[in-house]
Amino acid sequence: MSAGTPPLSTPPKPQAKALNCPQCGAAITLRALGHAETVVCESCHSILDAKDPNLQILQKFEAVTGEVRPLIPLGTRGKLRGTDYEVIGFQRRSITVEGIRYSWHEYVLFNPYKAIRYLTEYNGHWNDISVCKELPVVQFAAANYLGEVYKHFQSSDATTNFVLGEFPWQVRVGEHAAVTEYVKPPRVLSAEKTADEVTWSLGEYMYGADIWKSFNLPGNPPEAVGVYENQPSPVSENVKGIWGAFLAFAIFLLVLMAGFDLASSKGTAFESTYSLNSGEPKGEASFVTQPFDLEGRTSNVEVATSANVSNSWIYLNYALINQDTGQAWDFGREVSYYYGSDSDGSWSEGSTKDSVVIPSVPAGHYYLRIEPEVDPKHPPISYSVQVKRDVPVLGFFGIAFFALLLPAIAITWRSISFERARWSESDHPPMQIGNTE
Amino acid sequence: MTQPVSNCPNCGAKIVFQWSSSVQTVCQYCKSILVRTDVDLKKVGQVADLPPDSSPIQLNTEGIYRNRAFVVGGRILYEYDQGGWNEWHFTMNDGTSGWLSDAQNEFAISFASNIPGLPAADQMKVGQQYTWNNQNYTVSAITPAHYRGVEGELPFQYWDKTDVTFADLRSQTGKFATLDFGDDQPALYLGEFVEFDDLKLKNLRSFEGW
Secondary structure: OOOOOOOOOOOOOOOEEEOEOOOOOOEOOOOOHHHOOEEEOOOOOEEEEOOOOOOOEEEEOOOOOOOOOOOOOOOOEEEEOOEEEEEEEEEEEEEEEOOEEEEEEEEEEEOOOOOOEEEEEEOOEEEEEEEOOOOOEEEOOEEEEOOEEEEEEEEEEEEEEEEEEEEOOOOOOOOEEEEEEEEEOOEEEEEEEOOOEEEEEEEEEEOHHHHHHHOOOOOOOOOOOOOOOOOOOOOHHHHHHHHHHHHHHHHHHHHHHHHHHHHOOOOEEEEEEEEEOOOOOOOOOOEEOOOEEEOOOOEEEEEEEEEOOOOEEEEEEEEEEEOOOOOEEEEEEEEEEEEEEEOOEEEEEEEOEEEEEEEEEOOEEEEEEEEEEEOOOOOOEEEEEEEEEOOOOOHHHHHHHHHHHHHHHHHHHHHHHHHHHHHHOOOOOOOOOOOOO | OOOOEEEOOOOOOEEEOOOOOOOEEEOOOOOOEEEEOOOOOOOOOOOOOOOOOOOOOOOOOEEEEOOEEEEEEEEEEEEEOOEEEEEEEEEEOOOOEEEEEEEOOEEEEEEEEOOOOOOOHHHOOOOOEEEEOOEEEEEEEEEEEEEEEEEEOOOOOOOOOOEEEEEEEEOOOOEEEEEEOOOOOOEEEEEEEEOOHHHOOEOOOOOOOO
16 A cells, blocks of 8 residues: 555444435435435435435426326336346436427436446337447538448437436436437437537437337337337338349349240241222121141240221231131231320320230141221221241230339338438438428 | 445344445335435545445456456545546556546546646647547546545555546547646546456456346
8 A cells, every 4th residue: 555545444334214305205215326326206306416315405396297207117127238237217308399399218227337328218219328439520411430420310409307216427407418419220329518528329229129028018118109310211121132132033034035035936927918998898808818837836826917007997806727626716906096186286096006926826737717897988908917926925024024123112112201201300301302291 | 345234223123235335225124215324425624435336346356458467456536526436546467557447337448648748627628639649539528526535555645636627538449548637747548448348357346136
């Protein structure tokens, strides 16, 4: 021991007396013992100096907003990130934005060996908060902390409105701190500034259900309302994934399409042009074509029709008939094309071309039976029929493409909506794009 | 440290205060809430008793910092208007003297530095930046404090000190600096924040129920 240091005597036998609130007489309970600087009487809400055994009244306040009960009762123990903590203090703080007061609750978590932690709760959204050891770097509207960029969310003036239990520092109702918050979901970085001190802390979003489990609380946590500043988006994680999957599948489809396209023979099996003079045909006018061969494996057949219709129509009853077996595929196709102009400008409807694909046609000798139907007062019409064997069907690929594209768009849209909801509560609300609810 | 033992003033049953710094307990028999009245915080003109505090560190606590063993030999307890903190003095095997500060279980290790040209107390402002040993520091807190008590061995005399202003500085890399304006010349301590578990502390105080 260095000179002049008085020896520390062994502590005398402690003297005890029953402890009651000097204001209302209710029993006072201290939980964090030596760590407590302030204790609040649970009955009359007097703030008492926990260090003073006489519990001198430091400050008394009116609980003007009515009773606020901690959702986690003081004295509750739970395990958070592997460490046991006891809830020893509770306070309500608020900020006022555009005349509206927003309140949240803070719980002080105590472990005799570990740094104090805090839980905050706002509208059913929870955060697990600890003090930063490293100093974040603020640049423009962002803060850089441990290599990660947090976007500025809100700057506000936080006021303490209500306190209960014990605190590791001297807490007073009415205390102010300038709070600046930066978010990178699921984390939030906040700076609390008073005249003498700047304290940075890091919060991580927690779900009420996890808090309830950690602290073994009865019942259910309050439902989370709205989107909180650092709430992880339930869909944002999926956005990249689904677009990645979409891209991979689209490439796969393209390769598949190219493969089918190369494998298809696309040979023209039959082609012919017919004409109908004005007024023809009269009555039943079916005819059969020259026979043609469909070769190769059982595959599809495309029947393409084109007609020089102009503000008119032609309807063709087709039958593709197997000369050897008599098997027939009946189908009717209409080719119609109308155009003109009205007060809205020019318009057109229909097309001079039509095409249909008949699936699973075996090889063999075939012919077509064709029966045209036309308007009795039609102008002369010329139409041609083309039969192609084994054409690639791209429509199927289109359907698969959109089947993938739609969920990707839906998830992206949900993600954007979630982020808009998040930032609408910030100092940087997103611009209004049309109707958002 | 031993657990203080007394008798319930209500029913006479034996009362054990769970921590040496306990100021309150509940009688297990009659359920009276009991408070200690012998912790006098208002002694003036002398070194005060150590007020109830519950640092897990105690004299002879051993630990390891950067692969070097240290033993805690003394402490200063400071108090300011918002609470208090401990500066535990430790020595390493080679005689190096350092400080383990414990502010509400936020631990930092620092060593005295002899860098010249330090700023004066009235020049310090929160947010100001300084560079020492090529390391940038930002002032995070300015704390007028006073000595609340001492224990064990310390590397200097403390008698003439009562009120003292501290400036705490932090860095982007977890470094820590503190300026002690208690003497004519400011004293600078440089170090870093440390994790409790990383110090591998032994001979810690035990807390019943934890």
